[in-house]
Amino acid sequence: DIVMTQSPDSLAVSLGERATINCKSSQSLLYSSNNQNYLAWYQQKPGQPPKLLINWASTRDVGVPDRFSGSGSGTDFTLTISSLQAEDVAVYYCQQYYSSPPYTFGQGTKLEIK
């Protein structure tokens, strides 16, 4: 199974500042035939189901604000929130969909306001 490891486990950032969350996979998520990274990011607010933010490592889902961006390739990926808003307080998860099952998630990063 592919192991996904996020860092840090928790993060406190001031409003308007940049937040950066890292995700590392135990094997490459880059599929050479189409040059795509099979990685998604989700946001989960308290008491809610997860919400898809980004797929293919860097493609924002419909309606996701452009302050959210994804980057990286191979085994190392980053989710960046360029200017933190109060409504961005949540737990963030990365997920790989490269391999045949199981489709695995990182352990989550809790983002709070400093």
Next chain:
Amino acid sequence: VQLVQSGAEVKKPGASVKVSCKASGYTFTGYYMNWVRQAPGQGLEWMGRINPNSGDTDYAEKYQGRVTMTRDTSSSTAYMELRNLRSDDTAFYYCARSGQVVYFDFWGQGSLITVSS
């Protein structure tokens, strides 16, 4: 797109539970339905998926032999049955839609299953 799940349940150890997920707003047979669970305060774990068109299933090895995923195309509803429940099965169970490529673009609201004697 909406995925509406059945309500919370309390079960005794050794019992079974069957959670439903009713889909609307899209062609039910055109997308996979996955089940993801989340223990209280913990992370997300993919349990398996069903192809509503064919009925074919893939299960995570951890749940093989204990889980069954089915569907009723006439009502656009997917089901997840988990047997021989243990206390560590206490969790929210989510249904989540995916395409052939398995990222989850829509999620149900979650069903809390509590296993307690």
